[in-house]
Amino acid sequence: MTLDEILTSLFPEGHSIAVSDGLILGEGPLRDGGAIHVLGIAAETPLGVEGALTLARRVLDVAARDGAEPILVLIDSSSQRMSRRDELLGISEYLAHLAKAFMLAETRGHRTIGLLYGGSAAGAFIATALAAGTLVALPGAHPAVMDLPSMARVTKLPLDVLEEKAKATPVFAPGLENLAKTGAIQTIWDPRTPLARQLREWLATSAAGDGRDRLGAERGGRPKAAAIAARVVAEQSGA
Numbered sequence: 001m002t003l004d005e006i007l008t009s010l011f012p013e014g015h016s017i018a019v020s021d022g023l024i025l026g027e028g029p030l031r032d033g034g035a036i037h038v039l040g041i042a043a044e045t046p047l048g049v050e051g052a053l054t055l056a057r058r059v060l061d062v063a064a065r066d067g068a069e070p071i072l073v074l075i076d077s078s079s080q081r082m083s084r085r086d087e088l089l090g091i092s093e094y095l096a097h098l099a100k101a102f103m104l105a106e107t108r109g110h111r112t113i114g115l116l117y118g119g120s121a122a123g124a125f126i127a128t129a130l131a132a133g134t135l136v137a138l139p140g141a142h143p144a145v146m147d148l149p150s151m152a153r154v155t156k157l158p159l160d161v162l163e164e165k166a167k168a169t170p171v172f173a174p175g176l177e178n179l180a181k182t183g184a185i186q187t188i189w190d191p192r193t194p195l196a197r198q199l200r201e202w203l204a205t206s207a208a209g210d211g212r213d214r215l216g217a218e219r220g221g222r223p224k225a226a227a228i229a230a231r232v233v234a235e236q237s238g239a
Helices: 003-010 049-063 084-089 089-105 120-128 146-156 160-169 175-180 197-205 211-217 225-238
Strands: 019-020 025-029 035-047 073-081 114-117 119-121 135-139 142-143
Touching: 003 025, 003 197, 019 084, 025 049, 035 049, 035 120, 049 089, 073 089, 073 120, 084 089, 089 114, 119 120, 120 142, 135 146, 135 175, 142 175, 142 197, 146 160, 175 211, 211 225
Parallel strands: 035 073, 073 114, 073 119, 114 135, 119 142
Antiparallel strands: 019 025, 025 035
C-alpha cells in the first residue's frame, strides 16, 4: 500500500496529515471521538539530526498534554543519515532522545503504535518503530536492525556463517517474518480490511505495556528473554 492509500484506509472521513521533507506530521479523527496524533517517516527518507528533533518535539508536545490521545508512527525509512556532519553532531544522542520521548509519552498515558509499511534499518528503526509501545506492519514491509553483510563486518564472522545462523535463529536475520518471530512486530495487519477498523480494535483490546519478550518466547524466535526478565524482576523484588 502507498502512504496515500494507508491514510485513506485509516481515516476515510479525512485527516490533517501532511508530508514535508520526508517527515509525516498531523492528526486524524477516531470513529469513537477524539483524535490520534500521527507522525513518522516517508519515502525511505534517512533520519537525520533535524528529523529526529522534529519528531521528538512533536512527541513531547503530545506527552505534555492532559488526556490520553494515542500516537501513531508511520515508518518507511532507510537508516539514520550516514553523513559526516550528522556523525560529528552526535546523531546517536538525537536518536536516543527521540526514543526516550516515545517512552515518556507512554508513561504519561499516551499509547504509541508504530505501523511499518516500508523499509527501516539500524538507528532509525530502533528510534521509531522499536521505540513505540507496539509495532505492527503491513505485508511487504522490509525491516532490518542490521543486514547480514554489515553484521559480518562488525562481528568479524564470515557471511556464510551468519547466513546459516539466520536460517535457524530469527534474531540474526532481517525481514518481516523474522522480526515477527522475535516478538518485535506484534501482528501483521491485513490490507484487505479497513485499517481504521484494525486500529480501532487495537485501541480497544491491546493492553498497555511491553509484551515483546513474551511474544518472542511464544513464537520461538526469542526463547530466553522473557524468562530472564522475569528472573531479574523477581531478584529485585526480593532484594
